Amino acid sequence: MSTIPQVLTIAGSDSGGGAGIQADIKTFQELGVYATTAITAVTAQNTRGVDAIYPMTREAVRSQLQAIGCDFQLNALKTGMLFSAEIIEETARNIIEFGWTKVVVDPVMIAKGGAALLQQEAIEALKQHLLPLATVVTPNIPEAEVLCGLVINDEASRRKAAEHILALGAESVVIKGGHGTDPNKAEDFYLHRSGEFLFFGSARIDTSQTHGTGCTFAAAVAAELAKGATAKEAIYVAKQFIQSALKDELHIGAGHGPTNHAAYKARLQRGEEVYGIEVYQ
């Protein structure tokens, strides 16, 4: 008999399969952890954009979380698109009730095409109820700006933003660099409440196949935490995972296509670890 770590994703469904719940399940599977899910909203979406959003009721989210909490021993969880203040409150309440730890909060706000995946009035709930429960929060640059109310345009402002986010109660934060301005580099900045910080840098890959990068990255962090990695180790693997998923393009759909979730494991199996991730201070 064998078992594997159990991980939960609380997120929206992406019918196009590249982001949301679908990206999370694929990433968990690739990294060898067992995926459970609580769906917060169903989106009608493809690589060209979001056509419609059908949020779940608070009760529907609660009963999914209760079903999981009563039966599974979770080793980590991840949140993605939560959409409304009431779904955020329900999520936070269940995390506390079941004593779930190793919580990765991806503060999803806006899809690549511009659709709002979080209601404006839910931002306060996210800050108040969920960030204090987070082991790692993974905003991209625009999300970090919304969470802290600062403009990020250089090294110093990125650090200030990270400090603001930790002041909201999170244990650590990684501000992702996908939206950064350096044409050659994608650099993520990690800061822990102890004051420890690290940069995770890679070559910026010139591709339009970027749908779901944020979900995939956060799911990989949760999977690695579930396996017992530290936050730093988990972020390192997540950066390798997304780098290979972007590099080995699939070209599915006519718009911003999904990343290749199978690439990381396939590269490892071929003994070909070409990620070039640099970790520095």
Ligand SMILES: Nc1ncnc2c1ncn2[C@@H]1O[C@H](COP(=O)(O)OP(=O)(O)OP(=O)(O)O)[C@@H](O)[C@H]1O
């Ligand atoms: N072109 C790229 N080349 C290399 N790495 C990238 C590129 N774009 C994003 N990344 C990496 O992908 C991860 C996700 O970052 P990003 O800032 O794109 O998240 P996001 O905006 O939340 O994604 P999404 O659009 O799915 O919400 C980070 O580790 C980032 O460094």
Ligand SMILES: Cc1ncc(CO)c(N)n1
């Ligand atoms: C369901 C869902 N979650 C997150 C994102 C952000 O990539 C998306 N496009 N769709």
